[in-house]
Amino acid sequence: MTLTDFLAPGRATGQTPRRSVALLLVLLSLALFLPGFASLQPMDRDEPRFAQATKQMLETGDFVAIRFQEEARNKKPVGVYWLQAGFVAGAEALGVPQARSKIWLYRLPSLIGAVATVLFTWWAALALVGEGAALIAAMLVASTILLGVEARLAKTDAIIAATVAAAMGVLARHWMARGQRVLSSAEQWRLAGVFWTALGVGLLIKGPITPMVPTFASLALAIHARAAGWLRGLKPLAGLILCLALVAPWFVLIMIATKGAFLSDSLGADMMSKVAGGQEAHGAPPGSYIAAFFLTGWPMAPLTLLSVPFVWRARREPAVAFLLAWLVPAWLLFEAVPTKLPHYVLPLFPALAILTAAAIERQALALGSRLRWVLWLIPAVAVVLLLVGLIGHLALDARAGWLFYLAAPFVLWQVWRVALTIRQRAAGSLVPGGALLAFLCYVMTYGGVMTGPVFQPFAMSPRLAEARARAQALASCPDLAPVSTGYREPSLVFLTRTDLFFQSGEGAGRFMGQGSCRIAFVSAADESAFQAALGAGASGVRLTERLTGINLNGGRRLDIGVYLRQGEGR
Numbered sequence: 001m002t003l004t005d006f007l008a009p010g011r012a013t014g015q016t017p018r019r020s021v022a023l024l025l026v027l028l029s030l031a032l033f034l035p036g037f038a039s040l041q042p043m044d045r046d047e048p049r050f051a052q053a054t055k056q057m058l059e060t061g062d063f064v065a066i067r068f069q070e071e072a073r074n075k076k077p078v079g080v081y082w083l084q085a086g087f088v089a090g091a092e093a094l095g096v097p098q099a100r101s102k103i104w105l106y107r108l109p110s111l112i113g114a115v116a117t118v119l120f121t122w123w124a125a126l127a128l129v130g131e132g133a134a135l136i137a138a139m140l141v142a143s144t145i146l147l148g149v150e151a152r153l154a155k156t157d158a159i160i161a162a163t164v165a166a167a168m169g170v171l172a173r174h175w176m177a178r179g180q181r182v183l184s185s186a187e188q189w190r191l192a193g194v195f196w197t198a199l200g201v202g203l204l205i206k207g208p209i210t211p212m213v214p215t216f217a218s219l220a221l222a223i224h225a226r227a228a229g230w231l232r233g234l235k236p237l238a239g240l241i242l243c244l245a246l247v248a249p250w251f252v253l254i255m256i257a258t259k260g261a262f263l264s265d266s267l268g269a270d271m272m273s274k275v276a277g278g279q280e281a282h283g284a285p286p287g288s289y290i291a292a293f294f295l296t297g298w299p300m301a302p303l304t305l306l307s308v309p310f311v312w313r314a315r316r317e318p319a320v321a322f323l324l325a326w327l328v329p330a331w332l333l334f335e336a337v338p339t340k341l342p343h344y345v346l347p348l349f350p351a352l353a354i355l356t357a358a359a360i361e362r363q364a365l366a367l368g369s370r371l372r373w374v375l376w377l378i379p380a381v382a383v384v385l386l387l388v389g390l391i392g393h394l395a396l397d398a399r400a401g402w403l404f405y406l407a408a409p410f411v412l413w414q415v416w417r418v419a420l421t422i423r424q425r426a427a428g429s430l431v432p433g434g435a436l437l438a439f440l441c442y443v444m445t446y447g448g449v450m451t452g453p454v455f456q457p458f459a460m461s462p463r464l465a466e467a468r469a470r471a472q473a474l475a476s477c478p479d480l481a482p483v484s485t486g487y488r489e490p491s492l493v494f495l496t497r498t499d500l501f502f503q504s505g506e507g508a509g510r511f512m513g514q515g516s517c518r519i520a521f522v523s524a525a526d527e528s529a530f531q532a533a534l535g536a537g538a539s540g541v542r543l544t545e546r547l548t549g550i551n552l553n554g555g556r557r558l559d560i561g562v563y564l565r566q567g568e569g570r
Helices: 015-033 046-060 079-093 103-126 131-143 145-151 157-176 185-206 209-225 229-234 236-258 261-276 288-296 301-313 318-336 342-361 370-396 398-424 430-447 453-458 460-474 490-495 505-512 524-540
Strands: 481-485 518-523 541-550 557-565
Touching (some): 015 145, 015 430, 046 079, 046 103, 079 103, 079 157, 103 131, 103 157, 131 145, 145 288, 157 185, 157 209, 157 318, 157 342, 185 229, 185 236, 209 229, 209 318, 209 342, 236 261, 288 342, 370 398, 370 430, 398 430, 453 460, 453 541, 460 490, 460 518, 481 505, 505 524, 524 541, 524 557
Antiparallel strands (some): 541 557
């Protein structure tokens, strides 16, 4: 019996069974997202920029302006910083030691957003496909590499995916009920509250992305149906008032605080630069997201490709037309914009998952075509990920190989299921198997490789922060003022002090000569200039240790000396 058979329409009806399905999805999501969640280092550069800006809000008590050190960070609205600050402040109130330096606390909004994305995908799918297919769609989204990555980063994208899925779930119910008196007035008002709240939260988190997707979809559907009256159920006037009530207070305050610079920076310097060219070396040609999807969307991607013929045949069916309106206009826009990052298309993954689940539910995957070979990518990618993890672990930590041996039988089982699926033309059982393989791969990748000895050379900021703690234990100082040369990652600011100076070798030498209780992280290339600038003050400065490693960004080799100037009494 396949998963689709088990949860066929009629089997999971009623309030209690649906609550059980929701609980199942929450537990599945946590199993997939939690490995490495607390132990992964701050992942440069975006994540520690968000976390440090939140940390500075807590330090200064200014929850309007957004700053990274002394630089105004007018790229994104304030929503995610408020959420992160709430969790960190709550942890401090509960007595969590050094809560402001624990990156996992700042990641909690992303974790909740990722779980909510899974639940809202399921909820949206319930309006469009059978209950078994809705569960399959949610499992597919939960298993993807991209959502798992964003669940572990203190950023905006997992939350944005959840707001889009929530808004599109509301839109789906109005679309499927058009021309009928299915939705009561009370239900319309409840759904409108969800829709406009999702848009308001999305605007506070990342600006126009959340409103953009349902707007494009509504326009496409209105053209397709040659009617837009069904949108009146969204209560646009009252909804806009609610949305403005959520967004306007902070927007007015930030415009006053920055004298209008926030709008010009966020729309002009940030958004328009992405449209005009590849911002920060992130340019890529059209079609890049489709190519990247076979990795970022694993293990869903092979099944999605095999669903394309079904989607084309069923494109005029109301549910499929809705999902295409959700997917195609926004995807084309993202492909057209020169600046491309994998997470930009995450809000469209639920539409892909529901389309794929619909094809699985109707046993309409193109398993008889020449494309059926792509199914082998499900176990193949798992084997590659597990082998990389095994080799990395065995090189430095032989004890960690147990996970590979545990996973091997499940890989073989999935190979057998793929072969059986191709023969019997039914793919429902591949979904839970793919989720299990994803879980094993993520445990090894995030809970093993990226937090184990093999990844230590890339963990330069945590190692430098630990070196600072060791140096402080040697000095008669309550704290050490830091300076760094040749290594300018935001994670080092987050893990040390907001007033960390980034200087040249000469500037670092002058800084160390100006007072006691100071520490310098000096790259090998800057040490001669550093020593020359110290001059007569060199006698009070000593090298405590050297750290070598690799910069997580760009792979540049690092050789950094840790220099200490102790307190006056030492």
